[in-house]
Amino acid sequence: MATPHEESNSQACAVSHVEPVVCLLSAVLLLSTVPILTKYVFQHSTVDPLGMALVRVMTGFFFLFAITLAQDIRGLSALTAGDVFRLTLLGGLGVGSYVIAAWGLQLTSATHYILIYSMVSPLTALLSVLLGKSQSCPLKLAGIALSLTGCGIAMSDKLGDFQADFGLGDLLIFLFTIMMAAHLAWSSNIVKRFGAMTANTVMFGSSALFLLFGASVWGQPPTDDFSLTLVSSMLYIGVATASVFLLRYRALQTICPATVAVYQNLAPVGAILFAHVYLGETIQFGTVVGGAIILLGAEMVRRSSQPQLATSHPCVTPCAISAACHRAYPQQPNP
Numbered sequence: 001m002a003t004p005h006e007e008s009n010s011q012a013c014a015v016s017h018v019e020p021v022v023c024l025l026s027a028v029l030l031l032s033t034v035p036i037l038t039k040y041v042f043q044h045s046t047v048d049p050l051g052m053a054l055v056r057v058m059t060g061f062f063f064l065f066a067i068t069l070a071q072d073i074r075g076l077s078a079l080t081a082g083d084v085f086r087l088t089l090l091g092g093l094g095v096g097s098y099v100i101a102a103w104g105l106q107l108t109s110a111t112h113y114i115l116i117y118s119m120v121s122p123l124t125a126l127l128s129v130l131l132g133k134s135q136s137c138p139l140k141l142a143g144i145a146l147s148l149t150g151c152g153i154a155m156s157d158k159l160g161d162f163q164a165d166f167g168l169g170d171l172l173i174f175l176f177t178i179m180m181a182a183h184l185a186w187s188s189n190i191v192k193r194f195g196a197m198t199a200n201t202v203m204f205g206s207s208a209l210f211l212l213f214g215a216s217v218w219g220q221p222p223t224d225d226f227s228l229t230l231v232s233s234m235l236y237i238g239v240a241t242a243s244v245f246l247l248r249y250r251a252l253q254t255i256c257p258a259t260v261a262v263y264q265n266l267a268p269v270g271a272i273l274f275a276h277v278y279l280g281e282t283i284q285f286g287t288v289v290g291g292a293i294i295l296l297g298a299e300m301v302r303r304s305s306q307p308q309l310a311t312s313h314p315c316v317t318p319c320a321i322s323a324a325c326h327r328a329y330p331q332q333p334n335p
Contacts, residue, residue, distance in 0.1 A: 020251040024263045027247040030240040032270025035117075036278055037233045038102065039110040045230055049106050050219040052234070053099035054211040059238020060095075061204035064246065068197040075198035083194065084202055090190055091203025094183030096210060098241070101176040107169025110275065116173045118268040122148060123181035125301075128257040131185055143300030147262045150293025153286050185257050187249065196249035204242060262301045266294050 041047060047055075068076055079087075105113050125144050129136050190199055226234075251260055269291045276283045 020254045021263075023247040023251040024255070024260060025266070027244045027251070028264060028266045028270055030244050030247075031264070031267045033274050034237055034240055034244075035105060035110050035113045035271055036274050037237055038105055039113075040278070041230060041233055041237075042106050045226065046222045046224050047234075048220045048222075049099055049102035050211065050215045051222065052102040052106075054208070054215045054219070055234050056098055056102070056238045056241055057095055057204055057211055058208045059235055060242030060245070061201065061208045063239050063242045064197065064201040064204055067246075068201045072195055072197045075195045076201065079194070079198070079202065084206070087190065087194070087199055087202040088206040090183065090186060090199075091207045092210070093179055094187070095203050095207040095245070097176050097179040097183070099211060099214070100172050100179070104169045104172030104176060107167065108173060110271070112170050113173050114268045114271045116170060117177050117180075119174075120177045120181050120184070121262055121264050123178060124184045124257055124260070124264075125262065127181055127185035137304050139304035140301050143297045143304060144262060145297070146300065147294050147297030150290040150295075150297060153290035153293060184248075184252075184260060187252055187257070192253055196246055196253065200242065200245045200249060204245075259301045262294075262297060266291060269294065 038052065041052065101113075122144060194202075248260060269287055272287055273283065
């Protein structure tokens with residue numbers, strides 16, 4: 001019979017096991033709404049891609065900075081110049097790429113954006129294996145393949161509309177997808193070392209400075225007045241973007257990049273659902289079936305990425321990993 005102490009440990013293990021998945025699903029939910037609202041802003045205003053990216057990243061920075069001051073001021077103040085430089089480079093690859101995403105989304109449709117960005121999952125998984133961030137195994141490969149199959153089923157009706165008008169906007173979205181995949185693959189050790197809030201605050205802040213300089217030199221101020229709906233949409237995009245990074249990096253503390261990438265296969269499905277709500281597009285039965293298949297594939301990859309558990313204490317290893325992740329600052333990541 002389990003003692004109260006053992007039951008308490010079991011409950012704590014269950015929480016630490018579920019929390020990263022909840023973070024991932026929350027990030028996917030927010031990520032699904034961003035392209036729809038960004039396209040809405042472009043359709044109803046004269047804001048340019050640099051301005052859109054600047055507002056998005058600047059809003060995200062202030063949101064993250066306030067949270068970091070309240071919860072991780074020690075981590076922020078302990079950064080060295082070298083740490084800031086490394087985080088700036090990583091931020092330029094991920095956060096800074098949003099100007100490319102905005103430019104591409106201005107030139108192409110939200111549907112094309114959703115279809116192309118769905119490739120971030122296999123690209124991240126591939127780069128993660130090539131960079132030695134995660135190990136390949138039959139279960140993981142099967143989960144990735146199953147998840148991609150579900151993604152294709154979920155968007156089968158949309159793929160029929162993907163005609164031969166693949167243009168500059170689509171190429172820019174593809175470039176953005178490659179940059180984001182590389183960013184995710186390289187991020188796990190950085191986050192474990194500095195902490196999610198500190199790392200993201202620096203990345204958003206440095207990227208915002210570069211975007212501010214670019215907007216002041218090459219940007220074009222909008223010529224129309226912004227309605228409350230447009231202003232709210234742009235602020236939401238910034239807060240949602242920062243929240244996605246924060247939630248995704250929290251998940252990366254205990255889940256490998258390949259698993260995070262596979263869960264992101266749900267983002268296109270979510271975007272299609274939001275397109276139905278806000279744009280009146282019809283939801284196909286394949287979207288529901290594909291979403292369920294994606295979840296099954298994602299769970300297969302997650303299980304394949306879990307370390308072997310001790311037989312006598314089946315929950316000790318996940319708890320130890322979770323505790324180590326919470327103690328990651330200011331220590332180096334565990335091998």
